[in-house]
Amino acid sequence: MELDFKSSDVGAWKEALSSYDSRIESLNKPDLVSLDQFYRVKLPSLLHDRDPNPYLTTSELSQLMKWKLSRGKWRPRLLDFVSSLDDSAVKSASEKAFKSLPDISQAVKELTVLKGVGPATASAVLAAYAPDIAPFMSDEAMEVALGNSKDYSLKRYLLFVTKLQDKAKELKLKGEWDGASDIERALWSVTLRSKSKSKPEKGSSEKKRKRQESQNSLGKEDK
Structure with missing residues (x-):
């Protein structure tokens, strides 16, 4: 199923969102299903249990980072950075960030003082606490909503937030819809499906690549 970001068909958006769990499972990545549940x-339950002064621990941030990297591109150095952060620093930064909401710009700035935490990871933290207003900055959703996913700046994230919040408000007027994070998950799901459909038959590309490497290697040896 294709989904145009401009579409106001609540049914189509709900169908895309409903496929999220199966898309997560289809990636066949170790622990991703359990990480996604966490x-x-x-995690949202843990954070709200700490209201009115919610905070995140280093251990929780590490798990969140594992989820983010497993669902997207694996960057082990980022996991190393956040896993070694001082717990008091993470608690302080996250508490300030959550208190800054609904000022998303300020909330992101409070979190990005932590090593290894950029706007994308900060967005994941905020989305865990306030999914209705702060969507996760995934490459897939950025590509659909903004046309590219290479700019991870705060300015770009704020534009992304506005786009997804506006779409969520539009869908709420037409039917039942929760918030911006559900828009992100719907976009991620349809993008993942499109990518999987465009992949060549399993095994064929790998054989072709190895054959090409073999030919290139023979060519180099001849020179």
Whole structure:
């Protein structure tokens, strides 16, 4: 199923969102299913149990980072950075960030003082606490909503937030819809499906690549 970002068909958006769990499973990545449950269910509950002064621990940030990297591109250095952060620093920065909401710009700035935490990771932290207003800055959703996913600046994230918040408000007027994070998950799901459909038959590309490497290697040896 294709989904145009401009579409106001609530049914189409709900169908895309409903495929999220199966898309997560289809990636066949170690622990991703359990990490996704932690991120979407357990972590929000833990954070709100700490209201009115919610905060994040280093251990929780590390798990969140594992989820982010498993669902997207794996960058082990980022995981190393956040896992070694001082717990008091993470608690302080996250508490300030959550208190800054709904000022998303300020909330991101409070979190990005931590080593290894850029706007994308900060967005994941904020989305865990306030999914209705702060969507995760995924490459897939950025590509659909903004046309590219290479700019991870705060300015770009704020534009992304506005786009997804506006779309969520539009869908709410037409039917039942929760918020900006559901827009992100719907976009991620349809993008993942499109990518999987465009992939060549399993095994064929790998054989072709190895054959080409073999030919290139023979060519180099001849020179």
